[in-house]
Amino acid sequence: MNRLFVAYKPSNISSNFFLNKLKRKYNQKKAGFSGTLDPFAKGVLVIGMGSHTKLFRFLNKTPKIYRATLWLGAKSDSLDTEMIEHIDELNRFSEDEVLKALKSLQGELEYEPPIFSAKRINGQRAYDLARAGVEFELNKINSTIYETKLISYCHPFVTFEATVSEGTYIRSLGLLLANRLGVEYGSLSMLERLSEGQFFYDDEKALDIKKSLNIPQNFYDGDEQNIKYGRVIALEDIRNKKDGYYWIDNGDNISVINIEKSKVKYELGRIYIC
Template identity: 55%
Template sequence: MEDNRLFVAYKPSCMVSNHFLSRIKRRYNVKKAGFSGTLDPFAQGVLIIAFGQFTKLFRFLKKAPKTYRATLWLGATSPTLDIEKVEHVEQMMAFHPDSVAFVLQSMVGEKTYLPPKYSAKKIDGQRAYDLARADKAFELKAITSTIYDCHLVHYIHPFLTFEMTISEGGYVRSMGALIAEKLGFPGALSALERLNEGDFVYDNEKELNPLDYLDLPLNAYLSDPSDILLGRKLVRENFEKNEEGIYQIIIADMLSVVEISANGVEYLLNSLSLKA
């Protein structure tokens, strides 16, 4: 029987997320596994892992906001915005800690910026980092992220460690470059750790109940439960809540996700067993 499992692993630095997943699969002796939220090779920290049919749940999990602890190397110039390709290091006098704290606080709010060229963004089907490594010219579209908190942890010049809570899809490497720019110099991250993704934190790979992490309101089906269990066509009038939206439905240890819209009711996920 296929092993269904949801848990949080801790990826070490200097390892690609896919290679780390391969290790996990071998350790647990499973064939089907996936992760949510790729971590850069130099980064470490929280990585949400699912086995078996639970890999279908990623899109429905509450994975934001995310909190990171990062160390910014002030004066370092790197096209990757991290220590992978540091090309030059500029010297400067140390900043007053109050000035640093003020700049970090100024990061809170919405920020529109360009993602790193060395990122997993796709350009015409190709990853941006592959194009960048091949030295090909391309442009990335600006994105907007919300920074909920940004504060100083410690500052030992030229290394500035801060914690940032940011919306899903945000790039802390780019945020580090923006912080350095506000201080008047280049900068690149020398360390990056993801502390959490929403309520997901590392706890020795403890098995988690997916229902505790679904980012969906619960709805009730008022007609014959076998309609859903057998994947029959549904009508919105048979739901306790029939307003437009995406809902989770639990019937006999089976999870379904449906979308109610002006066009009717559509299955987004049908009869997934919640048993491990």
């Protein structure tokens, strides 16, 4: 079975553990996901099964939208509720102060990702190394914060939404928000991914891969048997001859081609719709 769909990962399990549950549910051996969520987080995961696992790099997965609740004054190495060390008592802020701090995060940011994250260090997840007591350093990263929105402020908890570029660490964003308010510590008590690009959770309904690809469609005017069976195709038989990736509709399957320097090569051949 080939299938592309959006699933909803619950909190407190890894993305891989959740994927294995889905593989058993759908009786599939070959499956993968796009955009790892660490165990603390819940929310949207784009799942591919069968040959649809090959499509991830051609999907529009950015920007991403997250909802999070920040606990102001809560100190935790994991920047969430897993490892709370102590909680500072703080005076209440005005809603305008919180809104101003949130707005100040918009734009380009450089920051350190949390050590308890899904980032890979020499093939291992950072959160696994951190839990094992292994010392390591993470390089600063850059992210774009397109929009921030205050959902509620019930001191000391700030719930907000952030629309961000791929690879943004929302727990670090929460700490930065606390710092912008003049607070030394801040940890998330909740983190949810609402969407990845155009993909939202909709009860695991199968997605139309022809509408999900983030590359333009092209057309082949030569012998359809050539592209059907993966034979060499000539540039003159392709309508749009500009360099780039394209998908071609073959009826019950699609092909992805790459045009480069007047040559056409298959990037993916015969990805069946289902």
